[in-house]
Amino acid sequence: MNLIVGDGDLSFSLNFARGMQMRLICTVFEDDEASLVAVYPTAAENLQSLRELHPRVDVIFGVDATKIPLRLNADIVFDRIIFNFPQTVPSERKHRKVQYQRELLENFFRACSSPAVLTEMGIVQVALLAGQGGMDIEGSYKRPRDADSWKIVENAARVGFIVMDAPLFSACHNPVGFRGTEESFKLEGSRYYECRQAGGVGMPQLEPPRFAFVLSFWADDGWLSSEGKFLESVAALGEEEKIDIRLTLAEGDYIDPATGKRARKYKIDMCAGSRTALSRAKAVGLLERVKDHAVAIEGGERRG
Numbered sequence: 001m002n003l004i005v006g007d008g009d010l011s012f013s014l015n016f017a018r019g020m021q022m023r024l025i026c027t028v029f030e031d032d033e034a035s036l037v038a039v040y041p042t043a044a045e046n047l048q049s050l051r052e053l054h055p056r057v058d059v060i061f062g063v064d065a066t067k068i069p070l071r072l073n074a075d076i077v078f079d080r081i082i083f084n085f086p087q088t089v090p091s092e093r094k095h096r097k098v099q100y101q102r103e104l105l106e107n108f109f110r111a112c113s114s115p116a117v118l119t120e121m122g123i124v125q126v127a128l129l130a131g132q133g134g135m136d137i138e139g140s141y142k143r144p145r146d147a148d149s150w151k152i153v154e155n156a157a158r159v160g161f162i163v164m165d166a167p168l169f170s171a172c173h174n175p176v177g178f179r180g181t182e183e184s185f186k187l188e189g190s191r192y193y194e195c196r197q198a199g200g201v202g203m204p205q206l207e208p209p210r211f212a213f214v215l216s217f218w219a220d221d222g223w224l225s226s227e228g229k230f231l232e233s234v235a236a237l238g239e240e241e242k243i244d245i246r247l248t249l250a251e252g253d254y255i256d257p258a259t260g261k262r263a264r265k266y267k268i269d270m271c272a273g274s275r276t277a278l279s280r281a282k283a284v285g286l287l288e289r290v291k292d293h294a295v296a297i298e299g300g301e302r303r304g
């Protein structure tokens with residue numbers, strides 16, 4: 001069973017429904033037909049055509065993609081949930097501001113993460129305009145500053161999803177912006193991001209997230225003689241979490257001129273396993289656990 005959310009004038013739903021025999025639930029954020037048609041005049045005709053496909057196809061109004069179960073039957077679990085070109089509504093001042101779009105994405109993924117909403121191997125499909133995803137696969141469309149993208153990998157990872165694939169968006173679709181307030185948008189270079197819950201045996205993720213940190217702590221001579229234990233415990237931590245954690249010793253220890261204490265310094269590179277979700281917050285949490293392992297060895301002490 002498929003679910004489409006936030007479908008604007010329902011043109012995508014109509015094309016999808018015509019090309020597929022599975023049951024489909026098409027939803028829009030707008031509360032009723034009148035308010036939908038007021039924003040998207042082309043919706044009236046699409047709605048009529050979709051209604052002709054009932055009972056295989058249902059249209060439901062007033063569905064918030066961040067609270068999916070609220071308006072849908074509790075006993076429906078979906079194989080695929082699609083949100084094309086999500087964007088917060090213009091009446092809320094937050095429209096366009098990138099952090100609000102990221103929040104919308106994260107909260108949408110959170111709503112999909114319930115086993116009452118998405119099957120274990122179910123797919124969440126999000127379409128984004130050229131450069132919005134923030135992934136390397138976007139090539140020359142990738143925005144130079146990470147801060148300008150919607151960070152799909154990070155927002156999916158925060159609630160345990162990974163991005164498996166990101167093909168160019170090719171659906172027969174009439175993209176609609178918010179009629180009356182802005183032009184419709186260009187699809188060139190846009191992609192749809194196929195995501196699923198981390199773990200399991202499905203396709204590996206396309207670009208496993210990576211993070212780099214610097215770790216520094218006080219270590220006396222006794223600690224240095226047990227350094228092997230520290231390296232082993234970090235390797236075990238990486239294995240347990242399915243994250244590749246590499247430590248590179250920085251050149252030359254720092255010696256505090258006042259106390260004579262030695263500070264050991266490592267560069268830490270973390271790379272998520274092929275089916276592991278890794279958000280920045282999780283990576284920072286792991287860094288703390290690596291520090292705990294360092295100071296658990298006698299002669300080690302936190303620095304600052």
Ligand SMILES: C[S@@+](CC[C@H](N)C(=O)[O-])C[C@H]1O[C@@H](n2cnc3c(N)ncnc32)[C@H](O)[C@@H]1O
Nearest residue numbers: 006007008029064065084085087088089175176
């Ligand atoms: C840029 S339009 C894209 C519309 C349509 N998906 C398309 O591809 O043409 C963004 C859509 O997201 C919807 N939207 C915004 N916030 C939403 C939410 N919390 N839940 C569901 N839809 C939402 C809006 O109603 C609007 O139709």
